[in-house]
Amino acid sequence: MTKKQEIPYKIYLTEEEMPKYYYNVRADMKTKPAPLLNPETLEPMTAEELSQVFCEELVKQELNDTDREIEIPEEIRNFYRMYRPSPLVRAYCLEEKLDTPANIYYKYEGGNTSGSHKLNSAIAQAYYAKKQGLEGVTTETGAGQWGTALSMACSYFDLKCEVYMVKVSYEQKPFRRDVMRTYGAKVTPSPSDTTRIGRKILEEHPGTTGSLGCAISEAVESAVSRDGYRYVLGSVLNQVLLHQSIIGEETKTALDKYGIKPDMIIGCCGGGSNFGGLISTFMGEKIRGESDVEIVGVEPASCPSLSRGKYAYDFCDTGRVCPLAKMYTLGSGFIPSPNHAGGLRYHGMSPIVSQLYDDGLIQVRSVEQSEVFKAAIEFARVEGILPAPESSHAIKVAIDEAMKCKETGEEKNIVIGLTGTGYFDMFAYQKYLDGEMSDYVPTDEELQTGFAGLPQVNL
Numbered sequence: 001m002t003k004k005q006e007i008p009y010k011i012y013l014t015e016e017e018m019p020k021y022y023y024n025v026r027a028d029m030k031t032k033p034a035p036l037l038n039p040e041t042l043e044p045m046t047a048e049e050l051s052q053v054f055c056e057e058l059v060k061q062e063l064n065d066t067d068r069e070i071e072i073p074e075e076i077r078n079f080y081r082m083y084r085p086s087p088l089v090r091a092y093c094l095e096e097k098l099d100t101p102a103n104i105y106y107k108y109e110g111g112n113t114s115g116s117h118k119l120n121s122a123i124a125q126a127y128y129a130k131k132q133g134l135e136g137v138t139t140e141t142g143a144g145q146w147g148t149a150l151s152m153a154c155s156y157f158d159l160k161c162e163v164y165m166v167k168v169s170y171e172q173k174p175f176r177r178d179v180m181r182t183y184g185a186k187v188t189p190s191p192s193d194t195t196r197i198g199r200k201i202l203e204e205h206p207g208t209t210g211s212l213g214c215a216i217s218e219a220v221e222s223a224v225s226r227d228g229y230r231y232v233l234g235s236v237l238n239q240v241l242l243h244q245s246i247i248g249e250e251t252k253t254a255l256d257k258y259g260i261k262p263d264m265i266i267g268c269c270g271g272g273s274n275f276g277g278l279i280s281t282f283m284g285e286k287i288r289g290e291s292d293v294e295i296v297g298v299e300p301a302s303c304p305s306l307s308r309g310k311y312a313y314d315f316c317d318t319g320r321v322c323p324l325a326k327m328y329t330l331g332s333g334f335i336p337s338p339n340h341a342g343g344l345r346y347h348g349m350s351p352i353v354s355q356l357y358d359d360g361l362i363q364v365r366s367v368e369q370s371e372v373f374k375a376a377i378e379f380a381r382v383e384g385i386l387p388a389p390e391s392s393h394a395i396k397v398a399i400d401e402a403m404k405c406k407e408t409g410e411e412k413n414i415v416i417g418l419t420g421t422g423y424f425d426m427f428a429y430q431k432y433l434d435g436e437m438s439d440y441v442p443t444d445e446e447l448q449t450g451f452a453g454l455p456q457v458n459l
Helices: 056-063 074-080 092-098 119-131 145-156 167-172 174-182 196-204 212-224 238-257 273-287 351-358 369-383 389-408 426-433 444-451
Strands: 021-023 069-071 088-090 103-108 136-141 160-166 186-190 229-231 264-268 294-300 310-315 324-329 363-367 413-418
Touching: 021 238, 021 273, 056 119, 056 238, 074 119, 088 238, 092 103, 092 369, 092 389, 103 238, 103 389, 119 136, 119 145, 119 238, 136 145, 136 212, 145 160, 145 174, 160 167, 160 174, 160 212, 167 174, 167 186, 174 186, 186 212, 196 212, 212 229, 238 273, 238 351, 238 413, 264 273, 264 389, 273 294, 273 351, 273 413, 294 389, 324 351, 363 369, 363 389, 369 389, 369 426, 389 413
Parallel strands: 103 413, 136 160, 136 229, 160 186, 264 294, 264 413, 294 363
Antiparallel strands: 021 069, 088 103, 310 324
């Protein structure tokens, strides 16, 4: 075991050490993720069908189950150089505060203007849209990190960008939407009266605060109804996890520099982008029998798609216009409680992450948001970074694991993903600090309402 004093606070990589290839974990998976289905025919979606919604090159990446490495174009790598490689930080101050023998590391993805890991995929998707000659793209955003990242990426490539932002976040985070507008994006609260699906949702659920499923429906309708536009997504899809694999590749390279073998890797789980990107390289080693690392996904107790969802084909959106994906899901009609402030609001989970979980390769923990924010503040006070609420789910479990090490005397290497900063999430922090934050855990009966709407697919 490497002695603590031999490890620097921050492990930096050089530009030359930045990955030149995305790692495609599907090439190593023994059971591949199930194919996306056409919502009308329930047959596997063809590349031609998917190309009506997504950029052509991204469709190729979405369907690629065989190539372990996919080259990162030089134009994307040049953009990455503005903020990558990102540092792997040793949380010495947190370790000291906890008085634990555990060694805690966090991969920090907040060092760019968008404030999160989302830019890793946003710039790739914007690049392929520009290369295809498109005029613009549409998307949805929940907490606003993805919308911010895509707005910045589109500005860089001179593409138009339209963002449908979940209404509750649109109202709670005015500065986040103004950052998007600064980069030239058009931001609309969802559900809205600007689309057929939005009007239908508002009629059926008057006063709704919205959901990612609603916003996805509107963004897809807006894209497919015009020439020169395509829809892009910030999580869930195979292509997105592929782009985010750069997180895990850099993390492994940094650990290898000092001969550090991770015992546990912990990431937050919403749709799967950060978690899937962080674990991909390590998961490949685990599948190939080269590692026995524990991999833990952490989700909110108020939106527990993995721990309490069903593994089934479901619509990716509330309006039921998107392809069906086989995933752990709470049902496309599930809308998180209005008091849900910690992000990770999507009703389903990435098909890749879902398959890995179903294969028993991933552990899952669910945590309540008041404990998440307690951990976030403890981290901020000693490590000097105000973490995003999403990342703070992983921080909470990392602290729990470090305290177990204190009890047993075990020296574990714990690696977590810090997806970004929480400076645009002060409404949620304010709720917690003012003692106004409450926890909510849906009952089995409430979840059954979402499950009742699952499509009947017999494959």
